[in-house]
Amino acid sequence: MDATSVPAAGSTALLTDRYELTMLQAALRSGAAHRRSVFEVFTRRLPAGRRYGVLAGTGRVLDAVENFRFTSAQLDWLAAGQVVDEETLRFLADYRFTGDIHGYPEGEVYFPGSPLLTVEGSFAEAVILETVILSILNYDSAIAAAASRMTAAAGDRPVIEMGARRAHERAAVAAARAAYVAGFAATSDLEAGFTYGIPTTGTAAHAFTLVHDSERDAFRAQIDSMGRGTTLLVDTFDLREAVRTAVEVAGAELGAVRIDSGDLTLLAHRVRRQLDELGATDTRIIVTSDLDEYAIAALAAAPVDGYGVGTSLVTGSGQPTCAMVYKLVARAAGPDGPLVPVAKRAAGGKTSIGGRKWAARRPDADGVADAEVVGTGQVPADLAPHLVQVPLVKAGEVVGREPLETARERHARARAALPLSATQLSKGDPVLATELQV
Amino acid sequence: MDATSVPAAGSTALLTDRYELTMLQAALRSGAAHRRSVFEVFTRRLPAGRRYGVLAGTGRVLDAVENFRFTSAQLDWLAAGQVVDEETLRFLADYRFTGDIHGYPEGEVYFPGSPLLTVEGSFAEAVILETVILSILNYDSAIAAAASRMTAAAGDRPVIEMGARRAHERAAVAAARAAYVAGFAATSDLEAGFTYGIPTTGTAAHAFTLVHDSERDAFRAQIDSMGRGTTLLVDTFDLREAVRTAVEVAGAELGAVRIDSGDLTLLAHRVRRQLDELGATDTRIIVTSDLDEYAIAALAAAPVDGYGVGTSLVTGSGQPTCAMVYKLVARAAGPDGPLVPVAKRAAGGKTSIGGRKWAARRPDADGVADAEVVGTGQVPADLAPHLVQVPLVKAGEVVGREPLETARERHARARAALPLSATQLSKGDPVLATELQV
The missing domain is CATH 3.20.140.10 (nicotinate phosphoribosyltransferase)
Structure with missing residues (x-):
């Protein structure tokens, strides 16, 4: 050697x-x-x-x-x-x-x-070998334990890992991997896709809306680029107006909307009703915003189609190590x-x-x-x-x-x-x- | 490019x-x-x-x-x-x-x-640049905030970072770095020494005592190798006997003893008294074992010369991210x-x-x-x-x-x-x- x-x-x-x-x-x-x-x-x-x-x-x-x-x-x-x-x-x-x-x-x-x-x-x-073995198992298992509770709470609905920004940049890749083992559907972290072949996914940030002259311009730009199946972020200004604009721009084929703030149970019901009234009955609702396993469980009866989880996943939901x-x-x-x-x-x-x-x-x-x-x-x-x-x-x-x-x-x-x-x-x-x- | x-x-x-x-x-x-x-x-x-x-x-x-x-x-x-x-x-x-x-x-x-x-x-x-910037600042600042509370609580006594085994293996290196910024004296993590020039330090684990035929053999082996200024781990079997053996083997020049379990305040007082009786008045006492800033503060009046902190440092003492x-x-x-x-x-x-x-x-x-x-x-x-x-x-x-x-x-x-x-x-x-x- x-x-x-x-x-x-x-x-x-x-x-x-x-x-x-x-x-x-x-x-x-x-x-x-x-x-x-x-x-x-x-x-x-x-x-x-x-x-x-x-x-x-x-x-x-x-x-x-x-x-x-x-x-x-x-x-x-x-x-x-x-x-x-x-x-x-x-x-x-x-x-x-x-x-x-x-x-x-x-x-x-x-x-x-x-x-x-x-x-x-x-x-x-x-x-x-003591330290490196313990480092890996203690961190990855802490994440997997939290992830398993979240996927159990979510039932058949997909849970997406999006916590990279709340973890050390390399720990985030391991967290995406551990979450996938415990049933998460995908990750936002490109390195986790590149290194481990985990499916990656993503929507858009508020910055994308804000850099354009209007929410309508931003939605149109995203749909022009990503197609009507994309997920539009609808809580930058006024939620109700954003959902209306989203369906006007994308039509009923709009893939999904994402809600990232506020009372998610209440808002999911409102947005579902509005989407249905607009004929966008197949448009899905994705919720994010400080979710953990308890919040996911509390949303079980809400018309939600998928969860994005960040902070609480990469910090082991209160138990960041084993x-x-x-x-x-x-x-x-x-x-x-x-x-x-x-x-x-x-x-x-x-x-x-x-x-x-x-x-x-x-x-x-x-x-x-x-x-x-x-x-x-x-x-x-x-x-x-x-x-x-x-x-x-x-x-x-x-x-x-x-x-x-x-x-x-x-x-x-x-x-x-x-x-x-x-x-x-x-x-x-x-x-x-x-x-x-x- | x-x-x-x-x-x-x-x-x-x-x-x-x-x-x-x-x-x-x-x-x-x-x-x-x-x-x-x-x-x-x-x-x-x-x-x-x-x-x-x-x-x-x-x-x-x-x-x-x-x-x-x-x-x-x-x-x-x-x-x-x-x-x-x-x-x-x-x-x-x-x-x-x-x-x-x-x-x-x-x-x-x-x-x-x-x-x-x-x-x-x-x-x-x-x-x-959003994600990588936030990953780094959120993690490193969470560690530094906890570390700063610990060094403030420790006053003039040195605090050593030894949490690598409780964190993702690369996050641990960043944690050692952040802790050093916030006043920690050294780290156990060799990669942090190699990459950032942070002073590294270390004692011995219980395994070292257990792999030898007796505690005395283990202490002698460590002193033969590391010199009398080393730190002996004294809580594998019986603390009182171990301290006696340690001073017998090393003499009053023994650098330090480490206590890694039990009621640290009580034990520190007992061990100090015993060391002084044995003439080892300059032998220091290092304590480890799930310390956080509160435990450090509680030990202020105990005859302790240094603290080793692991889990609570690398997990931000309850706040693992910002x-x-x-x-x-x-x-x-x-x-x-x-x-x-x-x-x-x-x-x-x-x-x-x-x-x-x-x-x-x-x-x-x-x-x-x-x-x-x-x-x-x-x-x-x-x-x-x-x-x-x-x-x-x-x-x-x-x-x-x-x-x-x-x-x-x-x-x-x-x-x-x-x-x-x-x-x-x-x-x-x-x-x-x-x-x-x-």
């Missing part, structure tokens, strides 16, 4: 907390670096009141692990800053992950204690040999359970999920068909890559297999209890 | 909502694309209870505007997906921003209505000519004030800031020395680039010039009223 062959922008190697490299250095010196180790990603709790978690970002983790290579520029910087010593720099220059990763497949639901990702390799090669941790749960005395369970056990919380875990989602007689069973040791025969983890990386080679559509379909299936109360928006306990068999 | 000369990873051109490009297409056809236009970034309100905002991200905005160039691959993708027509693709292939940008300098405080960024150019060249918008406030009838103020004026909120704004921070007789005065038209002579905006881009050339240290020093000065109640953590109104002179 020639370090210089990695493009700096693509390298994920410095998306890493400094202590991982200094631990690596100390472990190389003590010899512990070569001990076979098992790290596990899990969360001790769901955000307060949430009934299920949604795992997203797995595909991005696989890319990040593949691209975890140090460039010459990065190594030079580490050397110049005396972050680590010569021996450690040599290790990093040759670094590639050669171990195994198993995990919940992307789009799966999860519960407290679910072993979401199990990373097995030498201590050295596994410990330095509490996933990356913990050493077992290690051997050397590169091989039997694994010994290990765990923090200080008083004051943050304790965990040692040992490599398996997880099974046990169904009841009707096929509805009944419990999340998490155990160590031998898997009971009756649970073997219901194991949740799948292989993702084998001996350093990614084996778990899949199309985003697959994760999206998996999420829809996994959510549908939960007890009905899973998609209640009111606060409650996790809809499945985690049973420990350790 | 040859589109193919832009590296894809560096291009910010697709960090853009689709509607910006379709508005561009329609405006190119209607002719409005060439109208001289002024867009303004501002926020209608601060997050509930917050007393001041902190602008961060300006330096990243300047990079993003410079790198807003479309690559061949991006243009091909736009063409294949029929996002825009041929004429628009030609415009995008040649695109570079040629207008002017003024704005609040990075690190400045702000208030509702402050004109944070003023972008002036043709409608076409300015409208398509409500900044990018609005057309004035435009001419053509490429030149007098600017006409424009504004949305529908009922139901989200209205704004037309016209290009200036802003001045008027001091009282003692030099303490007294009001944020925002106006249109002529600047009153007595306010001219107190204007806040500075030139950032002139005729497409960046003129406002500065070292990050400059922004950091500016923030400290700007915060110190606010009324004393600015740094109260309790909820309250903005500490300066915005006076409109329009």
Whole structure:
């Protein structure tokens, strides 16, 4: 592996907390670096009141692990800053992950204690992946969990992701991806379309109306350019007048109107009535403006054809991250040999359970999920068909890559297999209890 | 400008909502694309209870505007997906921003209505920068606002940023940068050190203790590698025993111990007493574990020497984004000519004030800031020395680039010039009223 062959922008190697490299250095010196180790990603709790978690970002983790290579520029910087010593720099220059990763497949639901990702390799090669793995899974899963509540609330109506302006510009792309996994129909973010093939969509902003001499001129310009199927933004000046102008200019073939302010339930009813009176019975109504899952649910009885969601999606609807941790749960005395369970056990919380875990989602007689069973040791025969983890990386080679559509379909299936109360928006306990068999 | 000369990873051109490009297409056809236009970034309100905002991200905005160039691959993708027509693709292939940008300098405080960024150019060249500018400023400023409250609460004690694992992996780098502007001493994020020169720091994780056969072995390994000045993590098993072992292994020269769980006030007192009894009177105590500005303030009387902050920093301590918008406030009838103020004026909120704004921070007789005065038209002579905006881009050339240290020093000065109640953590109104002179 020639370090210089990695493009700096693509390298994920410095998306890493400094202590991982200094631990690596100390472990190389003590010899512990070569001990076979098992790290596990899990969360001790769901955000307060949430009934299920949604795992997203797995595909991005696989890319990040593949691209975890140090460039010459990065190594030079580490050397110049005396972050680590010569021996450690040599290790990093040759670094590639050669171990195994198993995990919940992307789009799966999860519960407290679910072993979401199990990373097995030498201590050295596994410990330095902590930060980038957690960054990706914690953010993407926070977005997916919020998105799943929104698509559940929206039922058959499409939900469009349009939150890029309220998130870090690259986080926004990941948010669009996670939202798509959780059932969003499309995104406004072009980079998410370019990078992940997610459908993109868009209407127009108030600025477009304001730069023209009149609303009529703006509507005509948009229809001349985009056709009558476009979506006209009708709340720049007077809503009623705008809807009338829109149908005058576009005719009854007008695709949709967008309302971006005011009492959306009231306005949707008014606009629907007006559109129908004008003969534009097929013109759809899209609403946007600080929607979240509760606002979407409240609009269920309103004549709305689609929702655009921004801020609350990209900020996880009040829960902008997850509490996933990356913990050493077992290690051997050397590169091989039997694994010994290990765990923090200080008083004051943050304790965990040692040992490599398996997880099974046990169904009841009707096929509805009944419990999340998490155990160590031998898997009971009756649970073997219901194991949740799948292989993702084998001996350093990614084996778990899949199309985003697959994760999206998996999420829809996994959510549908939960007890009905899973998609209640009111606060409650996790809809499945985690049973420990350790 | 040859589109193919832009590296894809560096291009910010697709960090853009689709509607910006379709508005561009329609405006190119209607002719409005060439109208001289002024867009303004501002926020209608601060997050509930917050007393001041902190602008961060300006330096990243300047990079993003410079790198807003479309690559061949991006243009091909736009063409294949029929996002825009041929004429628009030609415009995008040649695109570079040629207008002017003024704005609040990075690190400045702000208030509702402050004109944070003023972008002036043709409608076409300015409208398509909306999303990437807002993404950067909304995220970075949310982090800086939280960070500023934390550093104010910490007083002279250093605060370390260590939230990378709780944020999108690239957002984490921006968060470290914004926190540094707002007075954080260092970050754990190596990429933030590599990219922005921010000091990096780190200790060790519980995994490092657990991979060794005993805590003593782990401490010895760390000290052998990092020296006696290192920070030992002492809460893996029994805190009291760990502190004793730490001083036995390192001697009284031990740099610091880190406590990452439990009742930190109580434990800090106990550990301080124990360290002093062991003669390690200069060994510092670093605390981490879900700290926010309130927890930091509550530890003011505890014998703590430094704070590590993660989750609450990178999620804006409950306010993970800002409500900044990018609005057309004035435009001419053509490429030149007098600017006409424009504004949305529908009922139901989200209205704004037309016209290009200036802003001045008027001091009282003692030099303490007294009001944020925002106006249109002529600047009153007595306010001219107190204007806040500075030139950032002139005729497409960046003129406002500065070292990050400059922004950091500016923030400290700007915060110190606010009324004393600015740094109260309790909820309250903005500490300066915005006076409109329009």
